[in-house]
Amino acid sequence: MLSLVRRRDDWRKHASISSLVSADIQPIRFQHIGITANTSLTELKKLVILTDLRTELASLDDEIDSLRNTINPPGSPLRELNSMEAPTPSATTKSTKYDNITDAAKLTRLAKAKEKTKQLLESKAGWAGMDQSKAEDQAAQAAQTMLA
Numbered sequence: 001m002l003s004l005v006r007r008r009d010d011w012r013k014h015a016s017i018s019s020l021v022s023a024d025i026q027p028i029r030f031q032h033i034g035i036t037a038n039t040s041l042t043e044l045k046k047l048v049i050l051t052d053l054r055t056e057l058a059s060l061d062d063e064i065d066s067l068r069n070t071i072n073p074p075g076s077p078l079r080e081l082n083s084m085e086a087p088t089p090s091a092t093t094k095s096t097k098y099d100n101i102t103d104a105a106k107l108t109r110l111a112k113a114k115e116k117t118k119q120l121l122e123s124k125a126g127w128a129g130m131d132q133s134k135a136e137d138q139a140a141q142a143a144q145t146m147l148a
Helices: 002-071 077-085 091-095 104-147
Strands: none
Touching (some): 002 104
16 A cells, blocks of 8 residues: 555656646747747748739739830831840740849839839820821821822
């Protein structure tokens, strides 16, 4: 019987020591889990923001190229002059053009600048369209006067 009482007392000592140790470790463990989760989510959010900005910039680049093609169609003298000065980047370069930039603020500034460039080119394209329609109207009037 004495041995049973001794074992029971040993078990109680062991149980009380383990509960003290686990009580001290638990807050630290949960704090570590919280810090790790917070860090992971912050990094994930940053990557998502960077990916969205890079996608937006690539889209804006495509729209700007399209507007520039509208203003200076292929074969126009201005387009040939510009192509001699600066070669256009290839399609593979465009997709990785902004991958080296890891600062979201810098990508945001680039996106704003591209947006302003797009607005400017849209207004120029509107004027170019008006000029083109004027030229077509004048050509049609000249053709009518020649027929008459």
